[in-house]
Amino acid sequence: MWYFAWILGVGFAAAFAIINAMWLESVSDQEHWDDSNR
Structure with a gap:
């Protein structure tokens, strides 16, 4: 059963x-939107 593991x-x-x-x-998109909304 090694193949199962x-x-x-x-x-x-x-x-x-x-x-x-x-x-x-997601994090890079969030940082992009945070920078553009300032």
């Missing part, structure tokens, strides 16, 4: 990377 680990790593990229885009 391997697939689960790869899935979590991919999900973490996707969520991290979405968070980074």
Whole structure:
């Protein structure tokens, strides 16, 4: 059953990377809007 743990680990790593990229885009957009509204 090592393959189950391997697939689960790869899935979590991919999900973490996707969520991290979405968070980074959100923060950069928020900073852009904060700067343009001043």
